[in-house]
Structures are given as structure tokens and as C-alpha cells.
Amino acid sequence: MRRVLAVAATLLALAMPAFAGTNVVPALKQFGEPLFKPDFQHFPHSDPDAPKGGAVTLAAPGSFDSLNGLILRGVPPRTLGLISDTLMVPSGWELDAAYGALAESVELPDDRSWAIFTLRAGAHWHDGEPVTARDVVFTWDQLQAHGAPFLKSFLDRVKTVEALDDRRVKITVNGVGDIKPIIDFAVTLTPQPQHWWTANGRDISKTTLEPPLGxxxxxxxxxxxxxxxxxERVADYWGRDLPVNRGLYNFDSVKIDYYRDDDVMFEAFKAGAYDFRPEYRAQRWSTGYDFPAMQDGRIVKLAVPSDLPLGAQGFRLNTRRAAFADPKVREALGLLFDFDWIRKNILSGQYRRTRSNFPNSEFGASGLPSPAELALLDPFRASLPERLFTQPYEPPTTDGSGNNRAQQREATRLFKEAGWEARNGKLTNVKSGEIFRIEFLDGSGALTRVIQPYIEALRKIGVEASLRIVDSAQYQARLDDFDFDAVVVNMNFFTPPGTELRGYFGSAAAATKGSANYAGIREPAADSLIEKALSAKDLDSVQAATRALDRVLLWGFYMIPHWHNPDNWIAHKTWLAHPATPPKYDQDYRNSNFPATWWVDSAKLGARP
Incomplete structure (x- = not known):
């Protein structure tokens, strides 16, 4: 009866008259029509008959010091999203679509200048209070006042958010004709309970370790x-029967243990301390899983393919510091990173070299610029390197032997052109007498085995290179303050790329502490191309703009690219079960490390030795 009444209420709401010239829809898609129709029952990568119950222990690197994920200060758990809902969720099978979660429908005008989300009548907080439009407005207001700069920049095309009544919230966006800022708002903003945050002296602008209401x-x-x-799983979770949730969130209890050292974390897995482990180290994946629990079948390995466009991992050089402001210096530093030797000797021959800021996708540059790209680049030709127009970008290559003298000679030449030369074995600025120094900042130590050979290569030509490993809180604080020379960052993007481009590469973000423009990029051509990508009306135009942007960034040598792996490597205890079909564009393994569609196989759990 409860479900019948809920369905009846939904149909009644959808039957209500909309504004003239508008449409009311249950799903959004940027280009084309949503893959899943309004009557779909569950996503193909979930099993609606998956049993609920059991407990799973997971592991996470580093630490956390706050349970407030809205603000800049503090480091929250990556799994904090388990306690909250968004208005809509992606499907895992499309890159530009969203389906209703808290929101049962969206009303849109033809020009896409605003949207009205109607919240589900049964949506409620864990204390039984309904989720209201006022909660959405409260969250938006607090985000604008206290939110992390990157999150604010990601949603900066949303102009206003207002509650029309208890269940309807209207957003107005800057510009017309583009549905992407509406989708971004729907899948990103996590409404917070106003009645809880404003009671008992709580302050949403501050860090807290009090478990928030979700x-x-x-x-x-x-x-x-x-x-x-x-x-702990909420047994009466209001959204458990939604099509977007069927077959998900099956464990009764989920424990996340934190480890400050990656090697210690792996040893704990070998000892049985936790149950599910994504693996990111190729050498370990190839040779490290030979311990007893693996040999006797208590643990199995799984390679999960994914077509998900990936973020670009690499060393980001802080151009706010004078030593790294010259692109010749940045190019020279890139020449001395011998990826081929590292791949052969440290990465066990695994991984693909990253050649773009948009790897594993159709949004990155390849070959020479197309006519559509040239039309966007030509106005900035005078300020861009000629090679951008005449050569495809390729990162340096070697034979993998470790004998990279050609790269050393070319790096030395570039340093000399930039005003640096070797004196008494030290690379020295010819004008100031300053010695060239670079410190790599790391928050976990997981990449020490990669960074250390690079440091040795830099020292060979006189660079005073060093590695500093700090705890996760200090690491995040220094990133937010741009207090580093070089840092390894993996920059994920939503597809098609949108306002996150401003946060990663825009000039305004370069001066905003807490933003994700770690390199401090201030490039008029990049700013223009970002806006072209954001204003594009079709996929071809988006791709032309992002590919042109990619060329500007690559030939600016703001990043020394690392590598990427299109597959997800998973090791897990055999009593954990999962659906046969993974989503085409998986997010869970890479973003939260939480296996949302998995469950406990009680028969295998009971049969374990």
C-alpha cells in the first residue's frame, strides 16, 4: 500500500501543469535522449536480488580529521557520501546523463535557463524529518559562504537557488541553451539538513567529528x-526501492580503517585485516600477490575493464614560484623523467603513458590540430609556441636502459637558455647565483619508488632535488595554500568536461587558495578555450575546444605526465560477491573505493576455513 500511494503521488505530481513552453522529465541528458526510460527497474550493473546483510572492512590511505565535507578546512573520509543523497545520480552507462534520486522530476524551459526540481514526497532525513527545498537552499547558501573553492567553481554557472514551496526548488543559471550546469548541480550538490546544522550550537562553517545527520x-x-x-545500513532508508538504488548498498556494516603507510596497508590486507582492496601499483599487482591467503583461494584477483575517461596524473609544477615560471625550465624537467625506465623496472611493464590532460577519452588532443581546433587557436597564435601548430605533442621517450644522455644534454641546453648553468656541480642562476632547487611534496609515500629515481636523475645535472612526505592534513593544507614546488595530482573531470576546467586551468582559480589550479596557470588562450567548451552547443564543438585546450596545456609543460590504467585492479576475499556485468563507466572503485553493488555470499562466508 505504501508503494502504491507513493506511485500515485508521483503520477499526480507529474500531471500537474507546468509553465508554458516547459517540459517535465524524470532524467536529464546533455546530448541525445537518456538511455534508460522512465519505467526502468534497475541499472544493468546491479542485481536487485542481491542479499542484504553482513559486514565488510575496507581500507583507506592517510587519515581524516573532519566529517564536514562541504567546507575547505579539514580532510573528510572519501566515503562520507554514503550518508547522503544528491538530487540525481549518473547511470554508469552514459557520460552526460542523470536520473532522479531525491528529485522525482525536473521541469525545464526550452532555453534551459532554469530548472525546477520536485523532491520526492517520501524523502526524509534519518531522524524522520522530510528533506525540503529549504534544505537545498540552505546548503547552497552555506556553500557560497564557506564552501571549498573547487566545488564552488564547479557550480559557478548556477546563479540563484530558491525554494518555491516545501518540495520544489528552482535554480537559475547563467546563459541559455546548455543543460550541463543543471546536470552538474543535480549530481554534485549534497543537501544538508538545515534543522540539524542550526541546532545545539553547531556551525557548518567549521570542522566537526560529530556524525552529521544524513x-x-x-x-x-x-x-x-x-x-x-x-x-551502518539504514534499514528503513527512504530511497531503497528507487530504480537507481536497487541492488546497491547491500552490506549491513561498513568499516573503513585508515593507514598512513601504503606498505603497511598492504601487509594488513595480507594478514586478513580488511576484505576488499583496489590495487594501484603494477609491480605489486604482478608479483606481490603470492601470499598464503591468495595461494589457498581465500583471496582472488579481479581486473574490471572500464571505458571511464580518466584524470591525468602527473607532477604539477607550481609556476607561482619564479624557478618554474619559464616553460623552458618546465620542459627541461620533463625531459629528465625517464618513464620508459620506470615502466620497465618499477611498473612491471604495465600502464600506458599519459599523453593528454583527458586520457582514455575523446576530449584530448592527438595528431595535428584539426580545422575546427585551428579556428579556435589562431587568434592566440602570436602567444603560443609554433610547435603547437606544426607538431603532435609526445612526451619524451627513451630505450628504457637508464642511459638517457640525449635527454640530459637537451635539458641542460634548455636550462641554459632559461638562465641556469652548472657551477661547481650545482645548477645555478647566472644572474642571481641562486641554486636551482625542487621539492616534491607527498602525502602518503606511495610514490616514493617513482619519485626517488627522478630525484637522482635531476641531481646528475646539478638540481638540488628532494622529497618531503607529510601527513594527510598537512599535505592538504599546503596544497590549499599552494605551498609546494611540485606535487603529484590526478585531475579527474566530468564528461563532457565543464566548469571544473575553470578550477583546474583558469586564471581566476590560480589566485584562489584551495582551488585545483595547482600549477598556477594564467594563460589567456586557455581561458578562452575553456569558455568555448562551456558554451558549445554540440559534442563536436566541445571536443574541438577541449582538444585545443589540451594542446595549449601540453605545450605549456605545466604537467610532467605519468601513466594511466583503463582497468580497475581489485583483490578481495572470496566470500564477497558481485554482479557479472560491471558498468561501462565505473566510478566507485576510483572515487570512493566502496563496492556499492557487491554483497556478502553467506554460503562462502560460512564455508571459509
Missing amino acids: SGPYRIKSVDAGRSVVY
Whole structure:
């Protein structure tokens, strides 16, 4: 009866008259029509008959010191999203679509200048209070006042958010004709309970370790600050029967243990301390899983293919510092990173070299610029390197032997052109007498085995290179303040790329502490191409703009590219089960490390030795 009434209420709401010239839809898609029709029952990568129950222990690197994920300060758990809902969610099968979660429908005008989200009548917080449009407005207002700069920049095309009544919230966007800022708002903003945050002296602008009230499939049961967090499944979760949630969130209990050292974390897995492990180290994946639990079948390995466009991992050089302001210096530093030797000797021959800021996607540059790209680049030809127009970008290559003298000679030449030369074995600025120094900042130590050979290569030509490993809180604080020379960052993007481009590469973000423009890029051509990508009306135009942008960034040598792996490497205990079909564009393994569609196979769990 409860479900019948809910369906009846939904049909009644959808039957209500809309504004003239508008459409009311249950799903959004930027280009074309949504893949899943309004009557779909569940996503193909979930099993609606998956049993609920059991407990799983996961592991995470580093630490956490806050349970407030809205603000800049503090480091929250990556799994904090388990306690909350968004208005809509992606499907895992499309790159530009969203389906209703908190929102049952969206009303849109033809010009896409605004949207009205109607919240589901049964959506409620864990204390039973309904989720209202006022909660959405409250969250938006607090984000504008106290939110992390990158999140604010990601949603900066949203102009206003207003509650029309208890269940309807209207957003107005800057510009017309583009649905992407509406989709971004729907899948990104996590409404917070106004009645909870404004009670008992709580302050949403500050960090807290008090478990926040949520509306999602889990609540926080216990917290050991910086060491572990335990979630428990909400048995009466209001959204458990939504098509977007069927077959998901199956564990009754989820514990996340934190480890400050990656090697210690792996040893804990070998000892059985946790149950599910994504693996990011090729050498370990190839040779490290030979311990007893693997040999006797208690643990199995799984390679999960994914077509998900990936973020570009690499060393980001802080051009705010004078030593790295010259592109010749940045190019020289890139020449001395011998990826081929590292791939052969450290990465066990695995991984693909990253050649774009948009790897594993159709948004990155390849070959020479197309006519559409040239039309966008030509107005800036005088300020761009000629090679951008005449050569495809390729990162340096070697034979992998470690004998990269040709690269050393070319790097030395570039340093000399930039005003640096070797004196008494030290690379020295010919004008100031300053010695060239570079410090690599790391928050976990996981990449020490890659960074250290690079440091040795830099020292060979007189660079004073060093590695500094700090705890996760200090690491995040220094990133937010741009207090580093070089840092390894993996820049994920939504597809098609949107306002996150401003946060990653825009000039305004370069001066905004807490933004993701770690390199400090201030490039008029990049700013123009970002806006072209954001204003594009079709996929071809988006791709032309992002490919042209990619060329500007690559030939500016703001990043020393690393590598990427299109597959997800997973090791897990055999009593964990999963659907046969993974999503085409998986997010869970890479973003939160939470296996949302998995469950406990009680028969295998009971049969374990």
C-alpha cells in the first residue's frame, strides 16, 4: 500500500501543469535522449536480488580529521557520501546523463535557463524529518559562504537557488541553451539538513567529528578520529526501492580503517585485516600477490575493464614560484623523467603513458590540430609556441636502459637558455647565483619508488632535488595554500568536461587558495578555450575546444605526465560477491573505493576455513 500511494503521488505530481513552453522529465541528458526510460527497474550493473546483510572492512590511505565535507578546512573520509543523497545520480552507462534520486522530476524551459526540481514526497532525513527545498537552499547558501573553492567553481554557472514551496526548488543559471550546469548541480550538490546544522550550537562553517545527520543508505555508527569510521545500513532508508538504488548498498556494516603507510596497508590486507582492496601499483599487482591467503583461494584477483575517461596524473609544477615560471625550465624537467625506465623496472611493464590532460577519452588532443581546433587557436597564435601548430605533442621517450644522455644534454641546453648553468656541480642562476632547487611534496609515500629515481636523475645535472612526505592534513593544507614546488595530482573531470576546467586551468582559480589550479596557470588562450567548451552547443564543438585546450596545456609543460590504467585492479576475499556485468563507466572503485553493488555470499562466508 505504501508503494502504491507513493506511485500515485508521483503520477499526480507529474500531471500537474507546468509553465508554458516547459517540459517535465524524470532524467536529464546533455546530448541525445537518456538511455534508460522512465519505467526502468534497475541499472544493468546491479542485481536487485542481491542479499542484504553482513559486514565488510575496507581500507583507506592517510587519515581524516573532519566529517564536514562541504567546507575547505579539514580532510573528510572519501566515503562520507554514503550518508547522503544528491538530487540525481549518473547511470554508469552514459557520460552526460542523470536520473532522479531525491528529485522525482525536473521541469525545464526550452532555453534551459532554469530548472525546477520536485523532491520526492517520501524523502526524509534519518531522524524522520522530510528533506525540503529549504534544505537545498540552505546548503547552497552555506556553500557560497564557506564552501571549498573547487566545488564552488564547479557550480559557478548556477546563479540563484530558491525554494518555491516545501518540495520544489528552482535554480537559475547563467546563459541559455546548455543543460550541463543543471546536470552538474543535480549530481554534485549534497543537501544538508538545515534543522540539524542550526541546532545545539553547531556551525557548518567549521570542522566537526560529530556524525552529521544524513538522508542516505548509511549512517555513521562510530568514529575513531583519524583511524576508522564505521557505517551502518539504514534499514528503513527512504530511497531503497528507487530504480537507481536497487541492488546497491547491500552490506549491513561498513568499516573503513585508515593507514598512513601504503606498505603497511598492504601487509594488513595480507594478514586478513580488511576484505576488499583496489590495487594501484603494477609491480605489486604482478608479483606481490603470492601470499598464503591468495595461494589457498581465500583471496582472488579481479581486473574490471572500464571505458571511464580518466584524470591525468602527473607532477604539477607550481609556476607561482619564479624557478618554474619559464616553460623552458618546465620542459627541461620533463625531459629528465625517464618513464620508459620506470615502466620497465618499477611498473612491471604495465600502464600506458599519459599523453593528454583527458586520457582514455575523446576530449584530448592527438595528431595535428584539426580545422575546427585551428579556428579556435589562431587568434592566440602570436602567444603560443609554433610547435603547437606544426607538431603532435609526445612526451619524451627513451630505450628504457637508464642511459638517457640525449635527454640530459637537451635539458641542460634548455636550462641554459632559461638562465641556469652548472657551477661547481650545482645548477645555478647566472644572474642571481641562486641554486636551482625542487621539492616534491607527498602525502602518503606511495610514490616514493617513482619519485626517488627522478630525484637522482635531476641531481646528475646539478638540481638540488628532494622529497618531503607529510601527513594527510598537512599535505592538504599546503596544497590549499599552494605551498609546494611540485606535487603529484590526478585531475579527474566530468564528461563532457565543464566548469571544473575553470578550477583546474583558469586564471581566476590560480589566485584562489584551495582551488585545483595547482600549477598556477594564467594563460589567456586557455581561458578562452575553456569558455568555448562551456558554451558549445554540440559534442563536436566541445571536443574541438577541449582538444585545443589540451594542446595549449601540453605545450605549456605545466604537467610532467605519468601513466594511466583503463582497468580497475581489485583483490578481495572470496566470500564477497558481485554482479557479472560491471558498468561501462565505473566510478566507485576510483572515487570512493566502496563496492556499492557487491554483497556478502553467506554460503562462502560460512564455508571459509
